Amino acid sequence: MSRNVRLRELLIGIEGLALLRHLYDGNDADAEQRLAEVRALLDDDAFAGSEPTSESDARTGYRAWATSYDEPGNPLIALEEPVVWSLIDALPPGPALDAACGTGRHARHLVELGHEVVGIDLTPEMLDHARRAVPEARFLEGDVTDLPADDNQFAVVVCGLALAHVADLDAAVGELARVMRPGGRCVISALHPFQAVLGWHAPFEDEAGARRFVREHAHTHADYLAAFRAANLRLVNCVEPQLTASEVEAKQRAFRNVPDAALAAYVGLPAVLVWDVEKT
Numbered sequence: 001m002s003r004n005v006r007l008r009e010l011l012i013g014i015e016g017l018a019l020l021r022h023l024y025d026g027n028d029a030d031a032e033q034r035l036a037e038v039r040a041l042l043d044d045d046a047f048a049g050s051e052p053t054s055e056s057d058a059r060t061g062y063r064a065w066a067t068s069y070d071e072p073g074n075p076l077i078a079l080e081e082p083v084v085w086s087l088i089d090a091l092p093p094g095p096a097l098d099a100a101c102g103t104g105r106h107a108r109h110l111v112e113l114g115h116e117v118v119g120i121d122l123t124p125e126m127l128d129h130a131r132r133a134v135p136e137a138r139f140l141e142g143d144v145t146d147l148p149a150d151d152n153q154f155a156v157v158v159c160g161l162a163l164a165h166v167a168d169l170d171a172a173v174g175e176l177a178r179v180m181r182p183g184g185r186c187v188i189s190a191l192h193p194f195q196a197v198l199g200w201h202a203p204f205e206d207e208a209g210a211r212r213f214v215r216e217h218a219h220t221h222a223d224y225l226a227a228f229r230a231a232n233l234r235l236v237n238c239v240e241p242q243l244t245a246s247e248v249e250a251k252q253r254a255f256r257n258v259p260d261a262a263l264a265a266y267v268g269l270p271a272v273l274v275w276d277v278e279k280t
Contacts, residue, residue, distance in 0.1 A: 001055040004051065004052055007049070007051075008047035008048060011037075011253075012038055022264060033260065052210060053212065053213065058165045061213070066123065066125035066129055067125075067129075075271070076272055077161070079241040079243070079247060088110065095154050096115035096158070097120065097157045098119040099159040099162070107119040108134045111136045117136070117138070120141070120142045121139070121141065122142070144163070147175045147176075152182070153179050154179050155180075159172075159189070164216040165202070165215065166217070176231070177233050178231075181279065187276050189272055192273045193218040193220050201214060228275075233278065235275070241272045242269060244267060245267055247271065248262050
C-alpha cells in the first residue's frame with residue numbers, strides 16, 4: 001500500500017477529532033477556533049505538499065528503526081513501560097521470555113529482577129542492540145507466531161508493543177501460551193485498538209529517507225479475550241494508559257502546527273492496551 005500523504009490531511013483530521021470529542025461539552029469559542037484553523041489549513045499552500053508514504057513489513061521497518069528506537073520521546077513507550085514493569089515487578093524470579101524483545105528494554109528489567117532471560121525478535125539489527133545492552137540475557141531470532149522455544153519453558157513471558165503488528169492474533173497468543181508453564185504469567189502490551197482505528201501506525205524513514213510505516217491492526221478487546229480463551233489463558237488484569245499533554249506534545253508535526261487542537265483531540269484517549277494473563 002502506498003499513497004501521497006499531505007500534512008494538511010493529518011492536521012484537518014486532528015481538528016475534526018477535536019471538534020467531535022467536544023461537540024456537546026465544549027464551548028463556542030473553541031469550536032470557532034477549530035473551524036478557523038481548518039479554513040486556514042485549506043487556504044495555505046504551505047500545507048498542500050504531499051509526501052509519498054508506503055507500507056512496510058515489520059522486519060524492514062524495525063531494521064531501519066533499530067539505531068534510534070531507544071531515543072527518548074516515544075509517547076507509547078512512555079505510557080507502556082511503567083505499567084508493564086509494575087506488573088512484572090510483582091512476579092518471582094524464574095525463566096523468562098521477552099517476546100518481540102526489540103532492543104531489550106524489557107529484557108534488561110527482567111534481568112535486574114533476577115530472572116533468567118531469553119529474548120526473541122524478528123529483526124537481527126534489533127537483536128544486535130539487545131545483545132550489547134543486556135549481555136546477561138540470551139537472544140534468538142524468531143517470529144512471535146513461531147517461537148524457537150520449548151513447550152512450558154517459561155514462568156514469565158513479556159511481549160511489548162508487538163501483537164498489533166500481527167494479523168493473526170490467535171496464532172501469536174497461542175505461541176505465547178505454548179511456551180508458558182501452567183501457572184505462568186504473561187504481560188502483553190499493544191497499541192490500543194482505538195488508536196489503530198484512528199490511523200496510528202508505526203512510522204519510520206528508510207535508508208533513502210522515504211517515509212514508511214508498519215501497520216498496526218485494530219484487534220479489539222473481544223479479539224484478545226477470544227484468543228486468550230482459546231489458549232487457556234485466564235485474565236488477571238487489563239490496564240489502558242491514557243494520553244496526557246506530555247505524550248501529545250511528542251507528536252511533533254501535530255503539536256507544532258495545531259497545538260490546541262492536538263491537545264483537545266488526544267488528551268484522555270487510551271493509547272496502550274496492557275493485558276496480564278495466567279496460563280491455566
